[in-house]
Amino acid sequence: MKFENLLAEVGGFGKYQITLIVLLVIPRVTLPFHFLLNNFIAAIPSHHCDISHLDADGILGNLSKEERLTISIPEQEDGTPASCHMFSYPQFYLLANNTNTSELSIVECQNGWEYDNSTFKSALAAEFDLVCDRRGLNKATATIFFTGVMVGAAIFGWLSDRYGRKRMLMVSYLSAIVFAVASALSQSFIMFAIMRFFTGMGITGISIISIVLCVEWADIEHRTLAGVMISLDWSISTMILPGIAYLVNDWRSLIVTVTAPLVMAVITWRWIPESARWLIANGRLEEAHLYLSKCASTNNRENRLKAIEPQTLANVIIAENKGDRKYSYRDLVRSPNMRKLAVFTGITWFGVAFTYYGISLNISGFGLNLYLTQFIFGAIEMPAKLLAYLCLDKLGRRYSQVATLIATGSCIGITILIPRDLWLPRTVVAVLGKGFSETSFTCVFLYTTELYPTVLRQNGLGYCSFVARVGVSLAPLVSLLDEVWLPLPQVLFCAVALIAGLLTLLLPETQNVLLPETIEDVEQTRKRSVCSSLD
Numbered sequence: 001m002k003f004e005n006l007l008a009e010v011g012g013f014g015k016y017q018i019t020l021i022v023l024l025v026i027p028r029v030t031l032p033f034h035f036l037l038n039n040f041i042a043a044i045p046s047h048h049c050d051i052s053h054l055d056a057d058g059i060l061g062n063l064s065k066e067e068r069l070t071i072s073i074p075e076q077e078d079g080t081p082a083s084c085h086m087f088s089y090p091q092f093y094l095l096a097n098n099t100n101t102s103e104l105s106i107v108e109c110q111n112g113w114e115y116d117n118s119t120f121k122s123a124l125a126a127e128f129d130l131v132c133d134r135r136g137l138n139k140a141t142a143t144i145f146f147t148g149v150m151v152g153a154a155i156f157g158w159l160s161d162r163y164g165r166k167r168m169l170m171v172s173y174l175s176a177i178v179f180a181v182a183s184a185l186s187q188s189f190i191m192f193a194i195m196r197f198f199t200g201m202g203i204t205g206i207s208i209i210s211i212v213l214c215v216e217w218a219d220i221e222h223r224t225l226a227g228v229m230i231s232l233d234w235s236i237s238t239m240i241l242p243g244i245a246y247l248v249n250d251w252r253s254l255i256v257t258v259t260a261p262l263v264m265a266v267i268t269w270r271w272i273p274e275s276a277r278w279l280i281a282n283g284r285l286e287e288a289h290l291y292l293s294k295c296a297s298t299n300n301r302e303n304r305l306k307a308i309e310p311q312t313l314a315n316v317i318i319a320e321n322k323g324d325r326k327y328s329y330r331d332l333v334r335s336p337n338m339r340k341l342a343v344f345t346g347i348t349w350f351g352v353a354f355t356y357y358g359i360s361l362n363i364s365g366f367g368l369n370l371y372l373t374q375f376i377f378g379a380i381e382m383p384a385k386l387l388a389y390l391c392l393d394k395l396g397r398r399y400s401q402v403a404t405l406i407a408t409g410s411c412i413g414i415t416i417l418i419p420r421d422l423w424l425p426r427t428v429v430a431v432l433g434k435g436f437s438e439t440s441f442t443c444v445f446l447y448t449t450e451l452y453p454t455v456l457r458q459n460g461l462g463y464c465s466f467v468a469r470v471g472v473s474l475a476p477l478v479s480l481l482d483e484v485w486l487p488l489p490q491v492l493f494c495a496v497a498l499i500a501g502l503l504t505l506l507l508p509e510t511q512n513v514l515l516p517e518t519i520e521d522v523e524q525t526r527k528r529s530v531c532s533s534l535d
Contacts, residue, residue, distance in 0.1 A: 003277055003316050004220055004514050006308070010292050011299025012219020016273075017226065019298070020217055023272050024210040025233045027173060027265035032237040033244075033258035034180070034203050035149075036360060038142040038476075039374060040241075041251040044125045044135075046116035048073050049086040049109035070094055074106055084109060084132035108132070119370075122250040128189040137189065142361060142476040144193045148200025150469030154329070156205035157462010161327055161455065165213050166274040172205025173269065177262050184255040204469070206265075208461045215449045216275045216457070217295075220512060227446035228389045235385055235438070238378030242371040277454045281517060285310040327455050332463060335523050338456075344506050345448055345460070346467040348401060351500020352444050354471030355408050356437040358493040359430060361476055373427075380435040387435070388442040396511040397447040401504045404440035408433050409497030416490045450510035454517045471496075 004012075011017075051072045063071075071090045073081040088105040115126040125131055130138035152172075160168045179202055183195035211230060218226035241258075248254045273295075279288035289310040296305045332342040360377065391400035411433030418426045444464075452460030481488045516522050 002514060003280065003517065006292070006313075006316055007217075007219050009301065009304040009308075010296035011301050013222035013226065014295075014299030014301075016295040016298040017214075017217050017222075019271075020273065021214060021226065021230050023268050024214060024230060026268055027169075027206045027262055028210055028230070028233045029237045030176075030258055030261045031203065031207055032234050033241055034145075034176075034199065036238065036241060036374070037255070037258060038145065039361065039370070040120075040245040041124045041254060042130075042138050042141050043120065043123060043370060044131060044138060045120050045123050046080075047083055047113045047126070047131055048081040049084075050112045050114045051086065052114070053111050054090065067095060074104070083113075086110065120249050120251070122252065124192070124251050127251070128192075130189070136480065139476045139480060141193065141196065143473045145196045145200040146357075146469050146472040148197035149204040150200075150466050150473060151197075152201030152204035153208060153462045153465030153469060155201065155462075157208060157458045157460070157465065158328060160205075160209050160212070160458035160462070161278075164274055165209050165216075165278060165458070166269075166272055168205060169209045169213075169272065170266070170269050172202050172209065173262050173266050174202075176202030176206065177259060177266075178202075180255055180259040180262075184252045204465060208458065208465050211445050212449055212457055212461060213272070213275055215446065216277045216454070216515075217273070220514065223450065224389060224392045224446065227449070228385055228392070228442060231388075231442045231445065232382075232385055235378060235381035238381055239375055241378065242374040245374075246371050275454075277515075277517065280313050280316055281454050283314075285313045288313055327459060329459055329463060331456055331519060332459060335519060337523050338519060341451055341507070341522070342460070342463065344503060345451060345464050347500055348405075348444060348504045348507070349448070349464040349468040350471040351405055351496050351504075352437070352440050352471075353468035354475055355405075355412065355493050355497040356434075356441055357472045357475040358478065358489070359412070359434050359437055362479060376427075376431055377434050380431050381438040384435040384438040385442060388439045391439065392443060392446065392511070396509050397443065397450065398504065398507055398509045401440065401443045401447055401507075402501050404436050404443060405497050405501030405504060407436040408440055409494045409501065411436060412490050412497065413494040416487045416494070447507075447510060450513070450515060451507070452516070453519055453521055454515065456519065 048069070049072070051068060054068075054072065069081050071087070071092050071094050073086050076082050085106050086109055088107045091104060109132065112129060113126075113131060115123070117126075120126070124141065125138050128137075130141075156168055156172060159171075176199060179195050179198040183192055183199055186192035186195055211227070214226050214230045215223055244257060245254060248257050273291045274287065276288045276291045276295075279285070279291070289308075292313075293302075293305055296302050331338065333339045388400070388404075391403065395403065411429050414429050415426050415433070418429065420426065448461055448464050449457060475493075478489050478492055481492070
């Protein structure tokens, strides 16, 4: 008997699985909060050089605020005060005529900056002066966080296959809470950067473990539905985030607020089951039987499991050195087909994540209000989920992944051709690209989970998430290349999406295929389908 047959006996998608999804949604709502938090805590408020020292010296006298700015700070092309420069000394005669300021002596800000607090009560950039020549540090806050996510994906992927899904889920809860609160209490940028790195490490465990638990408890018929359902929390939270950020416009309080759901997750963790697949593959038959019994009872199928004893489960998943062998990332490259899967899934994940965050972390670049743009980007993800479900169900995993990646790249390419002053069509195309990129992300989580065997599923997903976070970490830095050539970031995002989409064609189809349990399943049982696609 295969595990899929056993799962069908106890209920492959009933009350037990619905309860599991609900319990996993509680911690998962904080994922988009933290992943997109940089759009708000690292937003740069309007600013100009601080000229308060001139007031202290009595130089400016009784001049109005506008007059003080006129004689102290040069104007930009749009008529607003320059952000990073000031006159070397007050130019009083500018009040009487319109002398060309380009010929006057201009220097960089000498005494810090004055910030506009009308939008943000407190912003990270304002508190630590991450502007002008320190602007790169502000962009780097997202890179630092996603570097932590990248490292955490590798660590939690390995630990979850070795010590179990449930136990590592609690570790990720606690570490994310501790380091997130510590980052909110940071008194220096260095401390903040370190704490955000470790917050990213903790958060990623929730992401990769929850999706695997969900899929491993669902039967073949409902795997697509389960994968899409558990991803809905991301879309809903993405729409809620701008509302929370608008109401809580202090960056320290905002970090604590978006982390709060994890406290409830810690409380409800006790009711989350361990993966029965993982328990059987690791020889823990009594525990597996206990969870399967609970599943059968909750789904009103108690009679279906009476004839099955714990020892019988040993034949459900035949694994080499069951319970003794500890799998690691090296097993991803030891055999031919696993090695090919690792290469091509890594490329796919890099392309998906690089383009998704290339769009998501650029919400200020389309001429709309920051909060409104974030809400629109979140709202488009709901129909994107429906599109993902229809594509996965009708087209299969592989062609869905290819189509959504190419569509994302095409939308990014079109925005390059639309003049920047035409903000409405640029925003419409960008929103469509965001929708396709979200569909692509939904597909890749389910697709990858089905490709890797149970004994290496978390290692495989951890590795893929690691590669993806390399792309995410690069996305904010690539945005800085607009200083070299304005369209260059979009050109790179477009090219990566198209190339990754085409290479995804080299992966096998997994729709309506049994989940592989061991490496041997990938190399032997599924050898024909894998080799025909990869070789």
